[in-house]
Amino acid sequence: MTAPLTPTEIAQTASLASHVLKAVSGADRDAALTAIHAALEANKGAILAANSKDMSAASALVTQGKLSQSLVKRLDLSKHGKWEDMLSGILQVKSLPDPVGKTTLATKLDNSLDLYRVTSPIGVLLVIFEARPEVIANIASLALKSGNAVILKGGKESVHSFAAIAKVIREALESTNIPPGAVQLVESREEVNSLLDQDQYIDLVIPRGGNELVRYIKEHTRIPVMGHADGLCAIYVAEDADEQKAVKVVVDAKTDYPAACNAVETLLINSATLTTVFPKIAQALIYAGVSLRCDEVSLAALESTPSTSGVTLKAGSTITAAVAEDYDTEFLELTLAVKTVDSDDEAVNHINRHSSGHTDAILTESKERAEDFMKRVDSAGVFWNASTRFADGFRYGFGTEVGISTNKIHARGPVGLEGLMIYKYKLLGDGQGAGSYGSGEGKKRFLHEPIAF
The missing domain is CATH 3.40.309.10 (Aldehyde Dehydrogenase; Chain A, domain 2)
Known part of the structure; x- marks a missing residue:
């Protein structure tokens, strides 16, 4: 039996998968979402059975006064149309335009020297959330569509649901051009603490939970954090x-x-x-x-x-x-x-x-x-x-969301595909050197003319 990966190995695997994701086509990423949707539908019975185990354990904790009723409501996949919303959310994400490689700025610096700003995936996301098991499918869909690898950590109240959904997603990816390491699940707090140190491999942490969780994450990592503490x-x-x-x-x-x-x-x-x-x-x-x-x-x-x-x-x-x-x-x-x-x-x-x-x-x-x-x-x-x-x-109309951000940089509000993108600058030249340009004698002047795109 293969030994479980260490947190460092999990982060490394996700990083390698993110490099593959950046290179595959939008069609490949869409095919992965189709495969995940079909696999979840086919395994509905097993997943809801796992969710029922979580519900039974959570209800017992409510009776003991150890868990709030509001959290239990978030846990139940069988009510409020959550199962159907989860599946339709995957297809809606798939139907959205490919967000990767879109030109957002184009400038002619000089003849045969053209600058382009294009959208690019962030890389590796670590998403930590509480209770709501449908989140794993929502976030996995958004991550894959946007070309990002994702490591997911759910609350202990939903351990059976998360494990069942994660297993189905990883098995579905094995039939696609997306490496299964693009979506990984961790279960213990100790693993999360170790992952928060993996700033070499993980690019963004997104906590989805209460104030205490968000504050803890921000205080225990050097990785950028995006999220909201409360919904007041x-x-x-x-x-x-x-x-x-x-x-x-x-x-x-x-x-x-x-x-x-x-x-x-x-x-x-x-x-x-x-x-x-x-x-x-x-x-x-x-x-x-x-x-x-x-x-x-x-x-x-x-x-x-x-x-x-x-x-x-x-x-x-x-x-x-x-x-x-x-x-x-x-x-x-x-x-x-x-x-x-x-x-x-x-x-x-x-x-x-x-x-x-x-x-x-x-x-x-x-x-x-x-x-x-x-x-x-x-x-x-x-x-x-x-x-x-x-x-x-x-x-x-974002398909679904990875979370809601109250940050004042990068993404703000419900974070969909656009919020999971950054950009890079591409410069297409023909052997030019930067020293040839300037305001002195004999120097060339930049054209800085917009290019239609």
């Missing part, structure tokens, strides 16, 4: 917000999938809406089973408004006074912090102070007001009259 999203209801739109957007943003990083966690209410739009929003949230943590002003408004003061709470929901920490909390459940503000400036300042820079929205009928809000809020996603749940690579 806010929606601001301006005084001219349309009631029907506001109710629909806020309820969707909170209840569509509360455990997602793009679910709203803070509702900012303009004080002028306390007796108009806000009670309608609150009533709809209460009916949906959402617990509200309100500041003093909004709490008093609900208690004095007939439409909400006598509402029977749905089982599990509450209306309580907020504490300061609530406005810095990613609840990941049916809980929403509510705060009253007196102006757009106050709303923007609150968001920029407390937001994680993920996605924030304004509800208003004024285009000028919305544009001002979206310019001033410093987040990866800024929305007008739309749910924060739209912040997603699949919904953006």
